[in-house]
Amino acid sequence: MKHRYLPMTEQDQREMLNSIGVDSVNDLFEDIPEQVRFKGDYKIKEAKSETELVKELTKMAGKNADLKSNASFLGAGVYDHYMPIIVDHVLSRSEFYTAYTPYQPEISQGELQAIFEFQTMICELTGMDVANSSMYDGGTALAEAAMLSAGQTRRKKVLVSSTVHPESRDVLRSYAKGQYIEVVEIPHTNGVTDVEELRNLMSEEIAAVIVQYPNFFGRVEELKAIEEITHSAKAMFVVSSNPLALGVLTPPGQLGADIVIGDAQPFGIPSAFGGPHCGYFAVNKKLMRKVPGRLVGQTVDEDGIRGFVLTLQAREQHIRRDKATSNICSNQALNALAASVAMTALGKQGVKEMALQNIQKAHYAKEAFKRNGFTIAFEGPSFNEFVVKVDRPVKEINQKLLLNKMIGGYDLGLMDDSLSQHMLVAVTELRSKEEIDAFVAELGDCHE
Numbered sequence: 001m002k003h004r005y006l007p008m009t010e011q012d013q014r015e016m017l018n019s020i021g022v023d024s025v026n027d028l029f030e031d032i033p034e035q036v037r038f039k040g041d042y043k044i045k046e047a048k049s050e051t052e053l054v055k056e057l058t059k060m061a062g063k064n065a066d067l068k069s070n071a072s073f074l075g076a077g078v079y080d081h082y083m084p085i086i087v088d089h090v091l092s093r094s095e096f097y098t099a100y101t102p103y104q105p106e107i108s109q110g111e112l113q114a115i116f117e118f119q120t121m122i123c124e125l126t127g128m129d130v131a132n133s134s135m136y137d138g139g140t141a142l143a144e145a146a147m148l149s150a151g152q153t154r155r156k157k158v159l160v161s162s163t164v165h166p167e168s169r170d171v172l173r174s175y176a177k178g179q180y181i182e183v184v185e186i187p188h189t190n191g192v193t194d195v196e197e198l199r200n201l202m203s204e205e206i207a208a209v210i211v212q213y214p215n216f217f218g219r220v221e222e223l224k225a226i227e228e229i230t231h232s233a234k235a236m237f238v239v240s241s242n243p244l245a246l247g248v249l250t251p252p253g254q255l256g257a258d259i260v261i262g263d264a265q266p267f268g269i270p271s272a273f274g275g276p277h278c279g280y281f282a283v284n285k286k287l288m289r290k291v292p293g294r295l296v297g298q299t300v301d302e303d304g305i306r307g308f309v310l311t312l313q314a315r316e317q318h319i320r321r322d323k324a325t326s327n328i329c330s331n332q333a334l335n336a337l338a339a340s341v342a343m344t345a346l347g348k349q350g351v352k353e354m355a356l357q358n359i360q361k362a363h364y365a366k367e368a369f370k371r372n373g374f375t376i377a378f379e380g381p382s383f384n385e386f387v388v389k390v391d392r393p394v395k396e397i398n399q400k401l402l403l404n405k406m407i408g409g410y411d412l413g414l415m416d417d418s419l420s421q422h423m424l425v426a427v428t429e430l431r432s433k434e435e436i437d438a439f440v441a442e443l444g445d446c447h448e
Helices: 010-020 025-029 050-061 086-091 109-126 138-153 166-179 195-201 223-232 285-290 317-323 333-371 394-403 433-446
Strands: 157-161 182-186 206-213 236-241 259-263 279-283 295-300 306-311 375-377 385-389 422-426
Touching: 010 025, 086 333, 109 279, 109 295, 109 306, 109 333, 138 157, 138 166, 138 206, 138 236, 138 259, 138 279, 138 285, 157 166, 166 182, 182 195, 195 223, 206 223, 223 236, 279 285, 333 375, 333 385, 333 422, 333 433, 394 422, 394 433
Parallel strands: 157 182, 157 206, 206 236, 236 259
Antiparallel strands: 259 279, 295 306, 375 385, 385 422
16 A cells, blocks of 8 residues: 555554553653643544545645636745746755755765855856855845844944845844844835935944845835945945846946845745745855855865865854854755756846846836826836735735735735835736736726
């Protein structure tokens, strides 16, 4: 009989108990006082057979609004993008999905080379000198960048734009609290960082200025102006970037960024339910020894044959833990591999074409909304997202959209009361003209 897993029989249980010298499973808990042990029954359903359970779970899964049968206009950090079919093929190879830490390079060359190529492509996209082998996600990468900046400058104050993803700002505050670092938000004007207010907030106490490019509202920030103000006070300039957008936008490294971080989700990583993701972290050469996580380097063996190894480990917990700049010592290797395969399959021209389609289709949708009487908040250059003002609660509109096999945009009222009845709409390369027109028409029916 074919099983989806290997069940434990009563005989297996008896043999294990005999091996450790106890009579029953309850004997394993004898050190826990009797009066604090739970004696009742858990309020869960009775166990079902495998066949019954599979049917029930399949029925429950069928209630999900999946991206195969629904046109998604939801972004806000997680996007529905084209995934080359080869991504799943490579990820399903056991030498990759079972691999863990490649400490032994002589038997880990495939994994190490994949990570090295990920680092290389991230450097090419961001215009930076060095990238690590990935972070947990974009939010933790941003927080780690702030901590690195504080350590490098020996300052205890960080400025973060209010146009940075709200969840990333929350992660930053959590990190900063433990390090006694003050976090101050820079207000925005028309959906972009208020440069004049930034100028007023700058001082010799500031460790870093953090902006997002494109930002949470989809707007493209004026990085050069922000960089000049930041570096005039000798602070670090940290830019969080959507890597796909860098296929057409000027790389932050060319605009003076010290650290570029972000989330690789747009390349080969499915939306799922918001994770898992893969953060990236790129710096200029002078910060190479301060980068959290892992770095893979290229070298040659004693025969002159090219090979790959983990390098610069001494800067981390392994040897100099008292001087470590981060507690991160792992990475998202499988998701980094997915991003590498996707970028390789697309190629430089493919990434550029994909990014251009995001701009063009989002612009088409924006103009369609205007023609139908909607107000676009925060007008100006944007990537694949923009903000639409609606006349009723976004939650109510999204529920109606689901009935028509559409996933609506993000309700900005969830993050800011002043943006109640404002929807953040994402339009990627996967959305067709027909889907965009139908989406605008549906919202028009909801428009008073």
